[in-house]
Amino acid sequence: MNIKDYGWDEHFNREWNQRSAEGMFPGRIIADYGQMMRAVTDSGEILVNRPVKKMDNELQLAVGDWIALEHAEETQSVCVRAVLARKTKFSRAAAGIEVKEQIIAANVDTVFLIQSLNRDFNMKRLERYLIAAWESGAVPVIVLTKADCCDNVADKMASVYNTAPGVEVHAISCITGEGIDEIKKYFMHGKTVALLGSSGVGKSTLVNTLAGKELLKTQEIREDDSRGRHTTTHRELLLLPQGGLVLDTPGMRALSLWEADAGMEVLFGDIEELVKLCRFYDCQHQNEPGCAVRNALDTNKLEMSRWESWLKLQKELAHLEAKKEGKLRQKEKQWGKQIAKFQKEFYKGRV
Ligand SMILES: Nc1nc2c(ncn2[C@@H]2O[C@H](COP(=O)(O)OP(=O)(O)OP(=O)(O)O)[C@@H](O)[C@H]2O)c(=O)[nH]1
Ligand SMILES: [Mg+2]
Ligand SMILES: [Zn+2]
Structure with a gap:
């Protein structure tokens, strides 16, 4: 295992020199199960507890974060001691009455804003995702899935270009393979691409297509209202066999802006x-x-x-x-x- 494959670079090296202490080792959070998180380190993957909230200075951690870890004698477990300054973060306002930021993905280089060309297509929603994406510091790319189910792809692409001038747009199909080669260019060694969009648009299917094997569970959308089934339940960062990292996320019901x-x-x-x-x-x-x-x-x-x-x-x-x-x-x-x-x-x- 080499953390450079997971995106460790000069930026984090510098951060590390400032934030770490004797006995600590670096890791990147690759899955978030709520109370527990999985991190990858130079010596393999480990499970860590989410740190306890201290006062109001909540140490909010998200998948993609680089953290400083340490074996804690007192609890016989690995503890999170610090989070390294992020290069980028994609946030939204958390659901509920409390005014709170929710970080969806950290240290992402590219965000795929995904909509499907058949039922999910919605320009107003795309505007929202674009605002949050530009705010995040990562580069947005618009990916329109299920091209095999749409007979006016060109018209839809045109309206997307109009809404998002200067942003790259790709129409793809995981069934016919259309457009898949074109999007492979975003998956480079040590670079992270996050997949964002509503449930059922085919995010996990895209991960499996890129990996060439079934890494993640996928499920058909519901017949009655053609919505997704919220199959993916936690965020997960995966290393692709050919190099490059992909962050799959659960489908979002709404994207409430946090910073804009x-x-x-x-x-x-x-x-x-x-x-x-x-x-x-x-x-x-x-x-x-x-x-x-x-x-x-x-x-x-x-x-x-x-x-x-x-x-x-x-x-x-x-x-x-x-x-x-x-x-x-x-x-x-x-x-x-x-x-x-x-x-x-x-x-x-x-x-
Ligand atoms: N026709 C067609 N179906 C697709 C394509 N990509 C995905 N699907 C189907 O869409 C359904 C939903 O796919 P998922 O990959 O589970 O969707 P998801 O975005 O991960 O959904 P959540 O995990 O709920 O957020 C599955 O039945 C897929 O087979 C495509 O390019 N064409
Ligand atoms: Mg999924
Ligand atoms: Zn006026």
Whole structure:
């Protein structure tokens, strides 16, 4: 076993020199089972416990992370001591009421944003994935699966090019083999590709096709509503026989954005420039005079569907920001209470 096959490079070497101590050894998390995680090290694979949350500084770990491990005498097990600074991370807002980041994949070089050409095809969803992908620091590539089930591949490719100018798009089929050779170029020694998309689009099937053998379980989509069955239940990083790493993930029901500034800039930079040109600084872009947006819409310089996407995303992001701020204030309040309690006890002890 050589950790260089798993992506260890100069960046992590430097990180290691700063973050590690005598007795520690490096590992990369290759599977996440919740409480337990599997890591690969120079001397093989091991199971490690997810570290216990200390206060609020939760050490959030994700598949793809490089960690510093150590044999702990006290528990007779291997413990995670540190996580090395990530090169990239793909996140979303965790489901539930709490405002929390969920890291889906760490240290990924390329993200395949996967949709199937038959039933799953949806441009609005693709926009969301693109924003999160640009935000992650990894390079997005759009992969459209099940080309064998679609008779207007060219039309669909055209609408994707329109939504995602400058992003590479591939139509593939794991049944006929169409497009598979073209996507092999992303799987290079030590490089990681994450597969993201809804359940049933064929992520695990693609891993098996690339590996040339059945590494992962796959399952037919449901007949009644043509949705996937959520066959993959945990994230897993696999080393392909020909080299290169692939990270399979469970199908996502929704991708709620967590951070979006950089991603919005890439996808909607032109709209962000446009709104600055409106005559009124608080223009609502309804029917105010000198509204640059209305003008662009009327002259077909801006597509209505893109404008609607932008508006919807802006609203969602404003809501997210407000929730994040609320959480911050709540934390400050708790902190204030703790200080007050401490002061009270301190003075009580003195008098
Ligand atoms: N016709 C056709 N079917 C495909 C293709 N790729 C995958 N499938 C089928 O789609 C179904 C779902 O595939 P999976 O690989 O399990 O999908 P997944 O994205 O991993 O789904 P989750 O693990 O639930 O997220 C299976 O029945 C596959 O055989 C393809 O290129 N063409
Ligand atoms: Mg799967
Ligand atoms: Zn305006």
